[in-house]
Amino acid sequence: MKKFLTVVKREYIQRVRAKMFIVSTILLPVVMSLFVLVPAIILSIETPPMRLAVVDQTGRMYSQIRQALSGDQPETEQNVNSSALRSTRPRRSFSRFIIEEVNATNQPLDQIRANLDQRMRARELDGYVILPPNFFSQGKAEFINRNPGDMFSIQVLQSAINRASREQRLIDAKVDTQTRQELSKPIELRSLKAGAPSGQQSNSNASFTVMFGVSFVMYLAILMYGQIVLGAIIEEKETRIAEILFSSVKPFTLMMGKLVGVSLVALTQLAIWGTAFGVFAVYGVGLLVSEEMRSSIPTIPFLHFVYFGLFFLLGYFIYATIYALVGSMVTTAQEGGQLAMPIILILVVSFYLFWPVSRSPDSPFSFWVSMFPFSAPVAMLVRIVTQTPPFWQIALSLLIGFSTVFVIMWLASRIYRVGMLMYGKRASIPEAIRWARQA
């Protein structure tokens, strides 16, 4: 046990002291926030509005289109009282338009077209729409555009004309304003947990969100630290220290020590980020985000947090040990990287189980995938936040999972030792199996 702690201590201190650790701890949040900020900045860059002429041969559409395209939203959305946030802020549209009406009554269409084409060539105009007289019966219009690749503007325009024509048809059908608003009112769907008191209505939603976050962080941690575990396991092989160490510690002790040491580094880094994020969330975002967001978090039951923690650790360790197993078979980190690809595949597949399990958390399928150690972390978390299974199932899943961690590590240490005895040889899978059996 003392030797185990010696290995853990060395692994932890050496890694935390390394420049890489300090740099990555600071850099990652910076990079992450850039990923959020840069797109936001790019999207907020103002592009010049599109100058659009509307040739309205029906004579009834222009004002509707104008309304639909301008910031003033049609009445339907304004009246939804729940979207308080949206109504207070000006709606940001990605395509803005400056529109003008072209008098279509006095001139023949060809003449108008020629005029407009002329203006487009002179760069006074970016495009024009022609609504033929039979627009309401045929539902067809033409959009002549200098830049037909601008899918975005085309879509905005199409939906605006759509809305405008629907409005106008309703008006034509003598539907009064009141009724029109009533008919277009969006519905609100509240999801409640069966049997839960009505006061706790947001419970499962918040849990679900947090669970999604936990799974995501787990995924990130595995991707980031899996490779580091692999490298750590190979370290003694590459530096040729393994044989010196094995005259002092058992391979299992060494590998466990290294795994735990690296994992503590991972937890340290995650804790630093978590704290930084928490502080940012409370002091920074707290000012921006509405009250309801913040008040929803405390409604998650405490026990769920315990489960989140346990299954996070299980998920992390089960995959980290697979990386360790790969590390025990190979001699260089490059080889390990190639062999690690299938691991990531298993990981991704286990994340897709999210959907079938959340749809029917009580099915036999969900039961089995939440017991199978490689899919258990995600599957069981989904079951816990949707339809919490009986406690024995949760306990059994944890037991199977953590036992698997030990079995894999034991296997890895046997392969490691035999591999070390035959210098510099990478193990094929059958060899690895044979090595695990002998020695």
Place this chain on the structure above:
Amino acid sequence: MAANETTVKLDGVSKSFGEFTAVRDLSLDVRAGRVFGLLGPNGAGKTTTIRMIVNITAPDSGTILLFGRRIDASLQDRIGYLPEERGLYKKMRVADQLRFFAEIKNMRGKQVESKIDEWLARVKLSEWKNRRSMELSKGMQQKIQFITAVIHDPDLLILDEPFSGLDPVNVELLKEIVLDLKRAGKTIIFSTHQMEVAEKICDDICLLNRSQKVFEGSLREIKSSFGRNSVAVRCEGGNGVLDDPALVSKLVRHVDEAQVLLAPGADAQTLLKRLIDSGAVIGKFEMVEPSLNDIFITKVTEPA
């Protein structure tokens, strides 16, 4: 330090890897307070034997006793092992590194620090204490590796090719340390294929070839059992005599003299007479002990 006490005892030990037998039915005694040379050509089974002694692998059959007990993990702390395949943590500072190797042998507390300083001073690397090992030259690294094997003051020290790649000054330095440790009552197993080195520091030797023991005993006994049938000759002319297979079984010409191994039944007097008769001018004619190298080569090439 009782001279007849046995530190390591192997009895009928065999080990094979799949088809390949690395060690076959090996028995040997390593006596306390002596330097025991485990000699043999590459692939003879030296390293496998050592690994079984330090409990890295277990023998397929036979028993190994260390300090009179069956080998187990707790006995490992009394062994210092410098394997042939060795290295250091590249980015770790020398002092941290040595502390780690001491702690992993269950050595704790203040004595660790004093031992680190003491040993660094002894190998003349004190000023490198806080440098990363990747900044050290290969020779310096080798000396640090040597310290990792001795820092916890082991009763049994096992060195596998400890001097390979070192310059003569450092070889001398480490050799002195090894002899000091022997004087302090430690038992040392010294594995090498460099016979000249073994000859200078080993009290007892065991020669392995093709997984088997060829012979075992004290260096003195072995040399005398070979008898004085080796002659160092420096002469001009007389080539015909030295090439006569009835007199000379083996002839090795060095730059200015020749090493002659007498054929069985021939004696030195006859050789000298024949040389004089042939008109050779003799500068040197001296009976010498066979070198360990000669013994080694004779034994290894002998048909089983």
